[in-house]
Amino acid sequence: MRDTPILNVSRRGVLGGLGAATFVLAVGLPRPGRAQEDEPEFGRDAMPNGWSDDPKVFIAIDADGTVTITCHRSEMGQGVRTSIAMVVADELGADWDRVRVDQAPGEEETYGNQDTDGSRSLRHFFVPMRRAGAAARAMLAQAAADEWGVDVSEVTAGNHEVTHAASGRALGYGELAAAAMELDVPAGDALVLMDPSEFRYIGSSEIGLVDNMDITTGQATYGIDVRRDGMLYAVIARPPVYGGRAARYDDSAALAIDGVEKVVAIDPVDFPTEFAPLGGVAVIARNTYLAIKGRDALEIEWEDGPNATYDSAAYRKTLSEAANAPGGTVIRDEGDVDAALEGAAQTLEAEYYIPHLAQAPMEPPAALVEIRDGRAEAWACTQAPQVTRLRLAERLGLEKEDVTVNVTLLGGGFGRKSKPDFVLEAGILSQAMDGAPVKLTWTREDDINHGYYHTVSVEKMQAGLGEDGAPVAWLHRTAAPTIGSIFAPDPMQKLPFELGMGLLNMPLAIENVRAENPEAAAHVRIGWYRSVSNIPHAFAIQSFVAELAEAAGRDPKDYLLDVIGPAQMVDPRDQGDVWNYGENPDVYPIDTGRMAAVVEAAAQGIEWGREMPQNSGLGIAGHYSFVSYVAVAAEVTVEDGFVSVPRVSIAIDCGPQVNPDRIRSQMEGAVLMGIGQALMSEVTFAKGRAEQDNYDTYLVPRMEDAPKRIDVHLVTSHSGYDQPLGGVGEPGLPPVVPAITNAVFAATGKRIRTLPIGDQLRS
Amino acid sequence: MVNIVVNGTERQFDGDEETPLLWYLRDELGLTGTKYGCGIAACGVCTVHVDGFPTFACVTPVGTLEGAEVTTIEGLSENGDHPVQVAWRDLNVAQCGYCQAGQIMQAAALVDGSETVSDEDIDYAMSGNLCRCGTYTRIRAAIRQAAEAK
Numbered sequence: 078m079r080d081t082p083i084l085n086v087s088r089r090g091v092l093g094g095l096g097a098a099t100f101v102l103a104v105g106l107p108r109p110g111r112a113q114e115d116e117p118e119f120g121r122d123a124m125p126n127g128w129s130d131d132p133k134v135f136i137a138i139d140a141d142g143t144v145t146i147t148c149h150r151s152e153m154g155q156g157v158r159t160s161i162a163m164v165v166a167d168e169l170g171a172d173w174d175r176v177r178v179d180q181a182p183g184e185e186e187t188y189g190n191q192d193t194d195g196s197r198s199l200r201h202f203f204v205p206m207r208r209a210g211a212a213a214r215a216m217l218a219q220a221a222a223d224e225w226g227v228d229v230s231e232v233t234a235g236n237h238e239v240t241h242a243a244s245g246r247a248l249g250y251g252e253l254a255a256a257a258m259e260l261d262v263p264a265g266d267a268l269v270l271m272d273p274s275e276f277r278y279i280g281s282s283e284i285g286l287v288d289n290m291d292i293t294t295g296q297a298t299y300g301i302d303v304r305r306d307g308m309l310y311a312v313i314a315r316p317p318v319y320g321g322r323a324a325r326y327d328d329s330a331a332l333a334i335d336g337v338e339k340v341v342a343i344d345p346v347d348f349p350t351e352f353a354p355l356g357g358v359a360v361i362a363r364n365t366y367l368a369i370k371g372r373d374a375l376e377i378e379w380e381d382g383p384n385a386t387y388d389s390a391a392y393r394k395t396l397s398e399a400a401n402a403p404g405g406t407v408i409r410d411e412g413d414v415d416a417a418l419e420g421a422a423q424t425l426e427a428e429y430y431i432p433h434l435a436q437a438p439m440e441p442p443a444a445l446v447e448i449r450d451g452r453a454e455a456w457a458c459t460q461a462p463q464v465t466r467l468r469l470a471e472r473l474g475l476e477k478e479d480v481t482v483n484v485t486l487l488g489g490g491f492g493r494k495s496k497p498d499f500v501l502e503a504g505i506l507s508q509a510m511d512g513a514p515v516k517l518t519w520t521r522e523d524d525i526n527h528g529y530y531h532t533v534s535v536e537k538m539q540a541g542l543g544e545d546g547a548p549v550a551w552l553h554r555t556a557a558p559t560i561g562s563i564f565a566p567d568p569m570q571k572l573p574f575e576l577g578m579g580l581l582n583m584p585l586a587i588e589n590v591r592a593e594n595p596e597a598a599a600h601v602r603i604g605w606y607r608s609v610s611n612i613p614h615a616f617a618i619q620s621f622v623a624e625l626a627e628a629a630g631r632d633p634k635d636y637l638l639d640v641i642g643p644a645q646m647v648d649p650r651d652q653g654d655v656w657n658y659g660e661n662p663d664v665y666p667i668d669t670g671r672m673a674a675v676v677e678a679a680a681q682g683i684e685w686g687r688e689m690p691q692n693s694g695l696g697i698a699g700h701y702s703f704v705s706y707v708a709v710a711a712e713v714t715v716e717d718g719f720v721s722v723p724r725v726s727i728a729i730d731c732g733p734q735v736n737p738d739r740i741r742s743q744m745e746g747a748v749l750m751g752i753g754q755a756l757m758s759e760v761t762f763a764k765g766r767a768e769q770d771n772y773d774t775y776l777v778p779r780m781e782d783a784p785k786r787i788d789v790h791l792v793t794s795h796s797g798y799d800q801p802l803g804g805v806g807e808p809g810l811p812p813v814v815p816a817i818t819n820a821v822f823a824a825t826g827k828r829i830r831t832l833p834i835g836d837q838l839r840s
Numbered sequence: 841m842v843n844i845v846v847n848g849t850e851r852q853f854d855g856d857e858e859t860p861l862l863w864y865l866r867d868e869l870g871l872t873g874t875k876y877g878c879g880i881a882a883c884g885v886c887t888v889h890v891d892g893f894p895t896f897a898c899v900t901p902v903g904t905l906e907g908a909e910v911t912t913i914e915g916l917s918e919n920g921d922h923p924v925q926v927a928w929r930d931l932n933v934a935q936c937g938y939c940q941a942g943q944i945m946q947a948a949a950l951v952d953g954s955e956t957v958s959d960e961d962i963d964y965a966m967s968g969n970l971c972r973c974g975t976y977t978r979i980r981a982a983i984r985q986a987a988e989a990k
Contacts, residue, residue, distance in 0.1 A: 154936030295873020390943030488938025749974025783976035
């Protein structure tokens, strides 16, 4: 047992009902209800409200044999409703064509943790869902054996029926369901899981999405689509600057519009804001158009508050000064970096800038709340139904038990919908309308002007190379506002979970390493954005490795593999990473052999080393995140300063693959999102205000930006399912950007150190 | 009063004629398959057919539609079996699915309106339809499949 305390400052720690005031104190404190302080728990055991494998919670079987599987994780495009159902149905021995999927409301006491973030759904629930399915199958078998008066060992359950070979009798699951669900759930070791060789659905690429028909016929219901009798529609004018307020407003013109029902002021937000609404002035109307028209007619005088002067161009200089000044808090220190730099044959330094980003899911935040007889019911596209329930109850002055949060499909999430501020807004407005159902829609302008933005960072790198060109010293200074700034007053340093996103735990074998984290203040709401701090860390580290390769006169892929070094298991604690994505470092060490294998696979997939035409080039990058290993090799062409990415090869080793098609689709999506970050996406601020407000100014990739070819390589170092699962939703993204910018260097000789590329290559 | 036909049903609209078709479909008719994404014709999730042409409902005032026939995703086919819809399911195109109604309406107009569909045709026709999940390569493949199946 190590002395290092396990810092519970992950997303789950934050979301687990810790109030802002207790947030900092919660670091390292024993959690109530846990076994013993000296027995740190990991993975699903350490999540708020843990997990459940109770078949009676997750599985219902109708008399006609229809199996309903309840998915307790939010569907936002990662395919979890399909994947969870595949796992349960397989162990249950269900016929896939007779399976339907229900969505659980926010109720972690019943379902276990529901925070759909951190690339955790299958990582944490693969085993519990297998157990739930297997338990139900055992109960169906027992019910049949009881019915026939034979020993359960004589019957076989599978393919939606239980059979007794000796007598030729068979009973369908539907016929057995009522009796089976009366039986005790087999517990613990009494439960026998299927041998993976028997899997029919797990690992199959032949399963269609459970929502395919609804999606392709317009029947799928997202948060913005919910309808209730007598409903009203609302939009809100929010303070243009984070922390501002409406000093006064005139709503007479708005109220003069036929169909505008009411104008409601919402209290301004206090720091730290956590998930509280930003305040402002709401317009409630008979339809969304009239609500927007009413909002346009409001005359509001804003007080901008303490962030009125935030200017992202000026702030870049502030971050740069911090990142270039020695003396920041040392967060990792091995060997003697200063001496090694001193003695190096050559030294290099580089500074990288990664701007604010908006998640900008195609469905903006939207929710409907109604309040009847002292009970509130919400329908929302939320990644975090439990924290939504808790915060909604608090804001409305209700008990948690009197609040229901129904989870709709999410039209994209990417971290934005982990924050329930928009659901609280709908609740406040319903309350203002005596409980009438009110649907609150964020316009796209609202989404991009009032977001929980990806942080902004300057990453300063220094390295020394030996005579042979190999790195002997590595110094990384990271300056970026922390997500902790929404939970605590003015924290100036990144939290352990942010530092553990690819900075501390970079899988590079260098003897002398130091990492420092100088201070940086937040001036906008900072929030999770798919893969979070891995974005700047991977960009800086993987760009810099390529720069070192160039300085050493080496092939970037060979050099990257050399720096990853020989296959070995690295304990993240030895790198100063006490978080490790919440997983047990003994179960999830960093396996540099797996890292190297994905680099090789990505390189092979792009035919690394081939002759490239003028203005074209190949780039490569690898990154470990969410306990998965991903490498990307990209081909770019640069014409007249415009970058296109015709071909990408992406390789992932995420351990056992439950739903290979959805792993592929997540990698494809990560490539596109990475193309956006590399080429075009950025939110800038002037006078505290976001300067972009819609897809015409906040640019994201379109069809013509998509590669002609994306090859996804699913790499496994072990066959079978005994290895622990890694994440899938997020880890694809971080290496995409440096692979592209490294390819730009190969094509043009120009090194991109500022994102996005924008017009940097245009003369 | 504006007379329009929506998915084969005659409708009379007597509200504010500036009301975008999008909000009339969604809020008044309950046809929520047509999505909101930007309100400024920059993302295409609201794509419907007006007299057979792909049209962004978010910037189309109902007042301009006297006598028009509007088809939404709900009315594209009887049983969800337009070749584009079938190809979308075959290739598991969707991730979150939110933009896909608009993508399908745009793609259906392309496939129904041309003898052959090249990759360049696809990039051109689909450039107004954003997908934040990044399903573009599968959309291309599905359109090619649907064009061949036609």
